[in-house]
Amino acid sequence: MGSSGAVADTNYRENKATETHDQYLQKGVRHLCEGGLTRVPTKYILPKEERPNSAIGGETILKLPVIDFAQLQGSSSRSQALNSLAKACEEFGIFQLINHGITDEVISTMTDVSKRFFELPFDERSTYMSKDMASPARYGTSFNQNNDEVFCWRDFLKLSCHPLSDSVPSWPSSPVDLRETVVNYSKNTNFLYLELLEAVMESLGLMETTESSGTDKIDTRTSTLDEFEDGSQLIVVNCYPACPEPDLTLGIPPHSDYGILTLLLQDQVQGLQIQHQGKWVTVEPLPNSFIVNVGDHLEIFSNGRYKSVLHRVVVNSSKSRISVASLHSMPFDTVVRPSPKLVDEANPIRYRDTDFANFLEYIASRDHQTNSKSFLQSRKLT
Numbered sequence: 001m002g003s004s005g006a007v008a009d010t011n012y013r014e015n016k017a018t019e020t021h022d023q024y025l026q027k028g029v030r031h032l033c034e035g036g037l038t039r040v041p042t043k044y045i046l047p048k049e050e051r052p053n054s055a056i057g058g059e060t061i062l063k064l065p066v067i068d069f070a071q072l073q074g075s076s077s078r079s080q081a082l083n084s085l086a087k088a089c090e091e092f093g094i095f096q097l098i099n100h101g102i103t104d105e106v107i108s109t110m111t112d113v114s115k116r117f118f119e120l121p122f123d124e125r126s127t128y129m130s131k132d133m134a135s136p137a138r139y140g141t142s143f144n145q146n147n148d149e150v151f152c153w154r155d156f157l158k159l160s161c162h163p164l165s166d167s168v169p170s171w172p173s174s175p176v177d178l179r180e181t182v183v184n185y186s187k188n189t190n191f192l193y194l195e196l197l198e199a200v201m202e203s204l205g206l207m208e209t210t211e212s213s214g215t216d217k218i219d220t221r222t223s224t225l226d227e228f229e230d231g232s233q234l235i236v237v238n239c240y241p242a243c244p245e246p247d248l249t250l251g252i253p254p255h256s257d258y259g260i261l262t263l264l265l266q267d268q269v270q271g272l273q274i275q276h277q278g279k280w281v282t283v284e285p286l287p288n289s290f291i292v293n294v295g296d297h298l299e300i301f302s303n304g305r306y307k308s309v310l311h312r313v314v315v316n317s318s319k320s321r322i323s324v325a326s327l328h329s330m331p332f333d334t335v336v337r338p339s340p341k342l343v344d345e346a347n348p349i350r351y352r353d354t355d356f357a358n359f360l361e362y363i364a365s366r367d368h369q370t371n372s373k374s375f376l377q378s379r380k381l382t
């Protein structure tokens with residue numbers, strides 16, 4: 001391992017005499033691949049115990065629980081769909097959402113513009129590189145490129161969507177249709193998120209349900225939802241170029257998502273893996289469906305009843321992969337804590353209160369995501 005990395009590293013030094021090796025790698029993995037690459041540079045090589053242990057074709061493929069959004073919306077089918085939703089969030093922390101109502105066109109234009117953004121000349125893409133975590137548009141590489149000891153094999157574009165009117169002018173103006181496409185996509189996914197959130201609350205027993213007679217519509221009321229209104233939304237476009245030595249590195253190391261729910265769109269290239277019953281298993285992409293993850297905030301809010309899912313991304317040697325994650329969280333200044341209605345003698349409070357500032361401090365203080373759901377671990381009381 002050491003020697004293959006060293007050969008590759010020497011090549012870059014020869015090619016790029018004017019910048020240090022680390023500065024070169026900070027430009028991201030797509031730029032690196034555009035320069036021609038046959039070996040993975042040392043900076044990306046994970047310690048043996050953290051590498052994906054076999055090629056992707058050898059992994060177990062997992063069919064996730066499927067939740068039919070149309071069934072959640074129908075009065076006669078809702079209660080059964082809510083049971084399936086609760087089971088998926090308890091046992092997997094992740095599910096596949098079908099019949100979600102977002103058109104194929106909205107989805108395909110989003111994937112398409114994402115691909116075209118990463119195909120722009122590096123000098124154009126790099127205008128959006130920023131170390132400022134609060135910037136409404138941030139292009140970058142790895143997980144946390146300022147701290148990561150080992151880099152991971154992905155570049156990203158993070159676009160804050162909250163509030164849209166303030167953020168959009170800072171987003172990339174090229175490709176020309178990027179802003180319009182992402183605005184449309186973010187509105188669609190936010191609407192879907194709010195509907196799902198209502199279903200999640202109801203599945204936790206936190207909603208009063210009254211069926212209005214004579215209509216097919218279910219009228220649900222809760223004050224709980226008020227706390228979630230005006231939450232934050234972050235769109236993360238991930239690009240994982242084909243990798244010459246995929247067994248040595250990862251696209252994203254094991255982590256759980258920070259917020260309430262993540263709606264993930266992936267193209268037809270496999271790569272997402274989740275930890276299920278102690279084993280890494282590959283999630284099969286289902287065309288035009290969303291993968292929905294439970295995030296750390298929902299685990300805390302549900303007092304541990306719903307589990308955030310530990311996941312990672314493996315890369316492969318022949319195909320580049322794009323995914324778009326829409327991360328939905330509580331408003332930034334909200335303190336997240338277990339819902340009092342889910343705490344009693346049998347279920348004592350399991351997590352410390354947390355807020356966005358705690359999370360930022362935590363991210364800034366650590367280098368490499370070795371093991372996981374450790375932010376959540378740091379908030380656990382028992």
Ligand SMILES: O=C(O)CCC(=O)C(=O)O
Nearest residue numbers: 236238266272313323325
């Ligand atoms: O690319 C994927 O499938 C997952 C991306 C992911 O986990 C993230 O952006 O947090």
Ligand SMILES: [Fe+2]
Nearest residue numbers: 255256257311
């Ligand atoms: Fe994630």
